[in-house]
Amino acid sequence: MEKATIPAAAAAAAAAKEEQEEEDTVWAWSWGAGTDGQLGNGGFQDHHLPQPLLFPPRCRGRVSFVAGGGAHAIALTSDGEVFTWGRGTHGQLGHGDVENIPHPKFVKFIENYTITCVSAGWNHSGFATDSGQLFMCGDGSFGQLGAGDNHPRNLPFEVAHFTTKHVEKLAFGMRHSLVLLKDNSVYGFGSARRGQIGRCARNQRFYNVPRLIDGFPNCNIENIYANGDHSAALDESGQLYIWGRALIGEHDDDQPRPVFPSLSISQMALGWHHALVLSAGKLYTIGAYRHQKLDPLVLPSADPVQQLNPPTTNHNHDESSSLSTLVKVPCVDGEQVVHIAAGTEHSALVTDKATVFTWGWGEHGQLGLGDTCDKVAPQKVNLGNKRPCSSASCNVYCGSGFTVVVNFGSAAN
């Protein structure tokens, strides 16, 4: 078989073509509410279909996490850089101003630090460094910056309370902040109204200094979660703890409560009135989409509601933790759920075949299905034909009313 030597010019042309194709491929998308620039696509309007998210080309394959807030987002790269975009009215983008920015912008102020964890609340942001420092910016009205006052900050500042401690993980809700330390302790600050930062003095509406959340049994906390007025933690055995505003029923809980002890949970995601839990490849919902309150969730698969936590007579707390019911989410045959995310009132998942599904509230196009309809069961999102064919994996992230999907490089996870 003849194997011609490709002339140098032709090789260069082929390389250029490949490069051009690479540039033309889309590897990050967003859709949903966009009036504050939170889609990062250069515009300020809602989109009902996936739009290219305008990360700088050098970030390709390096975006390892995206935190979605009320109307802003924070992207973290695998080498510790941070980009923010969307609503900046309270300084939550960390650029030293209060502008809304419709595309990812490098957060220069913390460029000399290697950031390992980020989180976004309604209007506040946090960045943890590889050496365990915590930087915060944005709205501090409820003490959610942990600064000891209730002032906003438009540049990241280091939270003094943690200078001698090692911060590992962050999870921010609407008006509160949770911090997991390397020594396994969980701290909370910000709004205390619904028990979301643990047990507080009566009538104490908020704390602007971090305080230890006690009540965990002897366990190793692996991850923490927050959204709305809810808080949660997952330990290494897969035991889930929830506290704060009740997901089901009326009774808030100001202490971490172990729930669903019969499940080994690998991932969870919190909305404002619902939560998702992934256990042994099965996906469940706790609570319900609030806007469908009068329209109870009826799942086409008619999977029976499972009561995994039988009531006991000595439980004096509420049904949200001890009697909660989980509803199984119908998923796709032959595909495994590998990643889940929740916005305020919508949900998203990615399968092992890198297929993205969304369901829940759709009024702002946050389901990415081309319309504004609500969906009770997961629907496949079409990311278009500019997807790199080599795309092995992607992750999905949600802000309040928007969704972000990012392809990550083969080496990253």
Place this chain on the structure above:
Amino acid sequence: MSAYDEVEIEDMEWNAELGAYTYPCPCGDLFQITLADLRLGEEIARCPSCSLFLTVVYNAEDFADAKEPQKPSPRPVAVA
């Protein structure tokens, strides 16, 4: 359609620019109810961006002739 949620006026924030008490809406915008609405006994806070609305819980007498709240001026702390 029912209210998205029920919120006490104490949990809403006064926004002088909008002349309204506000609370986060799940769409990313803010539920709003003006002082004039409250004086009239209105209980619904609406979001200008979507179809959702809140029920606001408050004592009507407190707002019968209420004036605009003084914003607790969050000014940067002077550094010594």
